[in-house]
Amino acid sequence: MASMLLPLYARTPALVSHCTNPSITVAEALCDRRLGLPLQPRLTVTAQGQMEALVSSLQHATLSSDPDVRLLPGGAAFSTVAAYRIMCTSGVALPLSDFNLENFAPLKVRVFFWIARHGNTRTRALLHRHGCLPSPRCPFCDADEDLAHLFARCVWLEPLFALVEAPAAGAAHDLEGVCAALSAPLQELAPPVRHTLVLLILWVVWKSRNRKVFDDVWLRARHLAKLLSEHCELWLHRLPRRLSRQPVESWLARLRTSVL
Template sequence: MSLLLKFIHKLVSGDDTPWTRWVRRWYGASGITDPPSREDTPAWRAFKQLFATYRGITNVRVGDGETTSFWFDNWHAAGPLFACTPALLSHCTNPAITVADAFRERRLLLPLQPRLTVTAQGQLGSLVGSLQHAALSSDPDARLLPGGTAFSTAAAYRIMCTTGVALPLADYNWENFAPLKVRVFFWIARHGNTRTRALLHRHGVLPSPRCPFCDANEDLLHLFAGCTRLSPLFTLVGAPTAGAARDLEGVCAALAVPLDAHAPFVRHTLVLLILWIAWKSRNRKVFDDVWMRARQLALLLAEHCELWLHRLPRCFSRHPVDAWLAQLRASST
C-alpha cells in the first residue's frame, strides 16, 4: 500500500518521469481520478480505489492549480467543494476540471448548465464570494498532510492506521494465525480480484459467467454469500444471515457474530477458515464435479481447523476453539 501511495503522489503531483508520462498519455491528464470500471486491469483498479483515500488524507496548497481537482481535492478553506456545494456540482458539465481550468480567465468561471436551481444559485453566490480574492501563481501545487507537513508514504500510512482510513478488513487479513496462502487469498478477495467466473468471462477466458451451482452470475459477492449452496455452511457455523450480506465486509461481520466469545486474533482466523472452505468447496465442484454437502463441509472445516491449531501462539487458549471444533465434528457424524 505504501508503494502505491508513493506512485499516486508522484502521478498527481505532476512528477515528470517516463512512467508518469506513459500513464498520462494512455489515461489522460487526470490519470487515476476517474471511477473504477470493468475495463480496468486489477493493478489499475487498485490505484483508483486507493486514490480516494489519498485525497482524504491530503490537503493542497494551490500554486498554479494545474494538478488540483476543483471539486474533489481539499484545497478550499471549507473543505472539498463536492461536499460543500453538492447542488452546484450536479449542474457542472465537467466535474473533472482543475482549479487552473476554473480560473483560466483570472476569475471563477465554471462549466455549468444554463439554468440553475435556487439552491445551486445560492451555493454559486457563496462560492464566488469566498473566492473573489483567490489568485494563482507560477509555483506548482503542493500536497501536504494534516498539520502542514510534507507528504511522505510513511507518515501517510501512520495517519491511515490511526484514523481508520485504511482499506477495510485489514485486521482480518493480517491479525490471525492462518497460513500465508490463506492470507494472500483473502487479500486478493478484499481487492476484488478473486478469479470468479464473472471476472474470467469479462476477460474472455470463459464463455459464460454462470455459477457452477446455479444460474446466477458468479461474482465476488455471489461466491462468498449469495449462492444457495452456501446455506448449509452458514448454518453449520451459526451464521445463517451471512447469505444476505451486501459486500465482503458484511459477510465477515455476519460470520464473526457467533464467534464473539473468541479473542479477535482467533475470531479473524476462524472467519478466514470459513471463507477458505467456501472457496475450496467451490473449486471441488469446478475441477472435480463434486458438490460437497453439509456433512462433507463440516468434515473439511474440522480437518483444516485441527491443522491450523498447531499454528496458534501459546499465549492464546485453545479451549474455545476446541469447543467450536467439537461442534463441527458432531455435525460431520
C-alpha cells in the same frame, strides 16, 4: 500540492503510454543526471510536455549507492506492524485489513483473502468478462458467479452457514458483509482467533467451489464439516502461545455435534 504526492506514472500517464519498458528502474533511467527513457520514436504533444516537465524536475536529482532508508511519519523505521498501527489510529485503514493482518492462517490463505478483498478473485463472472469463459454462470446454480454470489448468495452455501451458526451471511451483498455475519457468533473470541475462523470458512468455500468446478463434486454438509475440522486442527498448530486453544476446540466440538 496533492499532485506532487502522486507517483510518477500517475502524474505522467501520456508519457508512460509511450514507454516501451514500463518496469525500468530509476537507476536505469537516470544515469549521470541524464534521463534516458525507452520511448516510442514519436511523442504526442501531451507526452512531450510531460517529458519536459519530468526532465526539469529531475535535473538536480542525484542517485546514491546507499541502501534505501524508509521511514514512517515521525521518523520511526518502517515495519508492517508499525504502518498498520498508524492506519488504525488515523482512521484510514482499508476495509477488512484487520482480518488480513490479525490472524494465524497460513500465508496462502492470507494471500487468497487479500486478493478477494480487493475484488480480484477469479470468479466465473470475472473470467467471462475477460473472455476466458463462455459463460459467467455459477457451477452450482443459474446465477452469475460474482464475488458476492461466490461467498454469500449461492444456494449451496446455506448448509455451510447453518453449520457455523451464521445464516445471515447468505443475505450479505459484499465480502465485508459476509465477514461481519460470520464474525457475529464469534464475538467472544480474541480478534486473531475470530479472524482466523472467518478466513477458514471462506477458504473452505473456495476449495469446495473449486472441487465442484474441476471434479464435479458437490460437497454436502457432513463433508464441509469434515473439511472445516481438518483444516482447523492443522491451523491450531500455528496458534500463538499467548492465545488459548480452548475457544477454538469448543468451536470445533460444536461444529462436529451439529452434523451428528
